[in-house]
Amino acid sequence: MNPNLSDWDDDLPPEPEEAYQDLLRALRRKSGFGLFFVQCTPVEADNLIIKLPQEIPQKKIAVLRFVEAIDNLYQPVAESVKDKQVDILLIKGLEYSLYKYEKRSFGEITEGQFSNLISVPHILNHLNQQRERFRDDFPISFVFLLRSFSINYFIHRAPDFFDWRSGVFELPTAPEVVEQESTRLLLEGDYEEYLKLSSEQKIEKVIEIQDLLTEKDQPESRKAGLLVEQGNLLDAAKEYEAAITSYNQALKFQPDYYQAWNNQGKALRNLGRYEEALASFEQALKFQPDDYIVLNNKGIELWNLRRYEEALASYNEAVQIKPDDPQAWYNRGITLWDLERYEEALASYNEAVQIKPDYQEAWHNQGNTLGKLERYEEALASYVRTVTIQPDKHEAWHGKGFALGQLGCDEEALTAFNEALKIKPDYHQAWYNRGHALSNLGRNEEAIASYDQALKIKPDYHYAWYYKGAALIKLGRWKEGNKSINKAIEINPDFVKNIFNIQNKQIITSLLQKLGFQKLVQIAISFLRIIEFRG
Known part of the structure; x- marks a missing residue:
């Protein structure tokens, strides 16, 4: 017979009862100062707190529980044992002081990477420095009820304190x-x-x-x-x-x-x-083909990959399985928008808000879609609903201002743009459209300042350069206005094809007529017709 076979179980963990009996014997024998470390789960720790006083009635046992991090153990211990006869102090919850230092590789079933720490946790530094005070001032047995990772911290980061241990006991779960x-x-x-x-x-x-x-x-x-x-x-x-x-x-x-x-x-x-x-x-759908949540997620991924028709098909499956899922209707609306099927997108957003009336994202996108369809009164109502649900949604305040501007309500539009900018001061589009509202109100100096704010945030925003130029021209500052308009064209050369529209013709001819340049009006109109023809 191989003699080594008789030792086959030496490395096996002890049975729960065997480890527990070892702990009992050690605590019964020990008098005066001692440090015991018991590896166990919180549930087992609670059981131990109940059982130990029954098993060792001759010893006076106290309990000190922590439910949050501490940096100093001496003071709570002193308060806990003051004017009391205590032989054994059970301490539970010290691991709360270590969680923020834990740098483990979460994706692996491994021990914590305590050895990589560049500093000692405050509580362990405190124990290292104060161990003599604990020994001299507290002639009792300290029993630390800890998880395995906590004991490893003591071993590697509080060696001075841990070296005075009277025993380490692993209680198998x-x-x-x-x-x-x-x-x-x-x-x-x-x-x-x-x-x-x-x-x-x-x-x-x-x-x-x-x-x-x-x-x-x-x-x-x-x-x-x-x-x-x-x-x-x-x-x-x-x-x-x-x-x-x-x-x-x-x-x-x-x-x-x-x-x-x-x-x-x-x-x-x-x-x-x-x-x-x-x-x-x-893969998920192979095992659960009718799960609407997975179908919705698949649709999002197809949308991310710009495979819009396939995304739409996935959302259609999701809402067919669960017609009252607002998320799928909302995502379906986004995809239909990208496919430029705006009426269908609007219908999809309507479904979403019918199911979930406080769905502010759907109300906001509904407003955007109505704006795209030039149904500004309805768009305004959607934006109002959005900011009622979420008052700090700057995009919705901006949308509300834009709809009001399209309805000719420039004072109210200005107020809405100001609200958007209170929430997000670096929102260049709000500064730009605020400039429009001010210009429409004849407050061109303020409009120019607003366009300038937009350009500070986004210097290549050619629209702001152009309309700043238009506002400068309205003030008779032709040279500056021309320079600003040229900057817009320099940034986006194709922009010149769109700037000489009927509205701009009316602005220019009106200005020239007011200045009495009737002949120049005729020349300008001819010049604009040539550019329009070539464009």
Whole structure:
């Protein structure tokens, strides 16, 4: 017989009960100052807090819980044990002080990259510096209930403190706790809620998931779900590459997991990898061909690739499956606009706002479409509805001003443009159209100042150069006006084909007549006809 075979189980982790009994014996024996580190999940820590006083009734046990980061442990300990007889102090939640330092490779099931840290977390620096005070002032056993990553921080970043340890105990997670915690994380999974979490809270959840993924009692079917949740958390943190890695790992366990294909596609989209994203959505549809959400996502990707007819077909499928999905109707409207099918686009936006009356994006695009169709009264109503829902939407205030200008309400238009500029002072189009409103009101000096603001933001905006020139000419500043108009033509030579329209003829002839240059009027008209003919 091979003698080494008798030691085959030496490297196996201890059974939960065996590790727990080792901890009990150590705590019973220890008197005075001691440092114990217990690796366990938060749920197991709570169970331990309940069980230990029952198991060691001869010892006075106190509990110190933290639910947020701290930089100083000495003071809370001093307050916790003041005027009390305490033999053992259980400390839970110290990991909250470490989450912001965690630099792990999120897409991999690995330990945290604590060794790459360039600074020591404040709480650990505090423990390193204050260890003698803890020993001298607190003749008690400290029991730190920590996750594995937290203990690694102590080992690598608080070695002075950790070297005084009286014991390190790893409590393996019981199978029922693995199932319970995994189920909780899967049921709590909500992308919208993930977006609201702080960076530290996202890291906390990722670490929870990674701990559970490494458990030996974790079935592969549940690993896939946990990996998708991890991917969703990483996506919410804008860690798109890591999210894709997580979704890929989920698909290795469960290749037909269509939600993983769909979410992978969205992460690829966020990286601008549209062809790969489209391929992911198509994979999802192989396993779930009637999922309207995936069809909508496929349509978005086809739109990103400017394959508008195919995008429209995908949106049509989505709304056929779920007619009350406002997002698909809205996206359908955008695609129809790009296909210059404006009446159909308008109908699609109408469907979206009927389903979701506070859908400000759809109201805004409805206004744009009505403006394109020159239905300015209706466009104005849509923009008013938009800014009622979202008062800080500068584009809608600008649209409202434009519609009012087209309806001849220049004073009201000016007010709307001013509102847009309060929200977004560098909005060059609002400065430009504000100039139009002022010019129409005969306030040409102010109009020129407004065009100048547009040109500060966008120096090559030929429209602003041209209309600034027109305003200068109205003030009799011919040389400056001509220079400004020439600048517009220099920026966009094709612009000359459009500037001599009937409206401009009327402006020029009216100015010349007022100045008494009747002969020049006839020459100018002839000259304009020649240019018009050649254009």
